[in-house]
Structure formats: structure tokens, C-alpha cells
Amino acid sequence: MNKKILFLDDDPMALYSFGAVLTDAGYDVRCIESPELLSSEVDDFAPDLIILDIRLRNADGRKICNELKLAVLTHNVPIVMLTALSHEEISKMDCDADAIIGKSLETTNLLLTVGNLLTN
Template sequence: MNKKILFLDDDPISLYRYGTDFTDAGYEVRCIEVEEELSSLVESFKPDLIILDIRVGDGDGREICNELKIRLETAHIPIIMLTALSYEDISAVECDADAILGKSPDSENLLLTIKNLLDK
């Protein structure tokens, strides 16, 4: 059975690009643009890994991440945060994510991080 990735980003281009990369790499993927769909999809889809953009509409992906990490039902799910922040600024991001990566046209590093987190 393929591992499941849930990806939340308010940018449809990123959802399409990364979603296609994840699918091509053999993962089952659900992509959503709005935070309001997250809870019900986490419950029904049961992802093995969640990817969140740090800036999601009017919300903050760090807060979403921290809420997921304190809930007993979701604390075990690895979370990767994506950001357009510079690498220097990423180090200042405080949240309980398992990884924080800069958005990049090359998804190789992201796919490697996904594999490493799912293989733990």
C-alpha cells in the first residue's frame, strides 16, 4: 500500500507541481487549499505525512502544525513545513514540525525528506 501525503498550500501552482511530483514518486496524495478542510481530511484520509505551507491564506501553518502535534490522534504524524522564506529566516521559525524546508523548483530535497521521515 502506498504511503499517504496530505498537502495544504493556498497556492494552486505549488499544489499541482508538488502533488504531481509526490504522485510520480509513488505516494497517494490529497491536496487542499483551505485550512478548514484539514481536520476532516486528516480523519478520513489518515495521512502518513502532512506538508503545510507556513503562510496559508489568513492562517499560519506553524499554528496548524503545533495544534496537530498536541492532539493525541495526530501527534505521531510527521509534518514538513514549506516556506518561501530565505534559509537564514527559516532557522528563526519556531514550531513543532519535523522538518522545515524552503520552497524550491527542485523537489528532490523535499522527496528525500519525505522518504526519510516515512522510513523512521
């Protein structure tokens, strides 16, 4: 059975492109655009890993991440935060994510990070 990844981003192009890359790599990926859908999708899909954008239109991905890390059902689920922020800005973040990586067209880092977190 393929590992399941739940991906939340309010940018449809990011969902499409990164979702396609992860699907092509053999993961079962479910993409959502709204933070309001996250709880029901976590319950229904039971992801092995969650990817969140930091800057969402109506929510802060860091806050969502920290809430997931406190919840009984998701405290052990690895979380990868995606961001277009600079490395300096990322280093100042207070977030319980297992990894924070920059958004770019280069997907190698995303696949390496996801693969490492799902094999640990």
C-alpha cells in the same frame, strides 16, 4: 499500500506541481487549499505524513503544525513545512515540524525529506 500524504497549500500551482511530483514518486497524495478542510481530511484520509505551507492566506502554518502535534490523532504524524522564507528566517522559527524546507523548483530535497520521514 502506498504511504498517504496530505498536502495543504493555498497556492494551486504548488499543490499541482509538488502533488504531481509526490504522486509520481509513488505516494497517495491528497491536496487541499483551505485550512478549514484540514481536520475533516485528517479524519477521512488518515495521512502518514502532512505537508503544510507556512504562509497561508488566512492562517499560520506554524500554528496549525503545533496544534497537530498536540492532537491525539496526529501527534506522531511527521509534518513537513514548506516556505519561501530565507534560511535565516527559517532558523528563527518556533515550530514543532519534523522538517522545514524551502519552496523551489528543485524537488529532490522534498522527496528526500519525505522519504526519510516515512521510513523512520
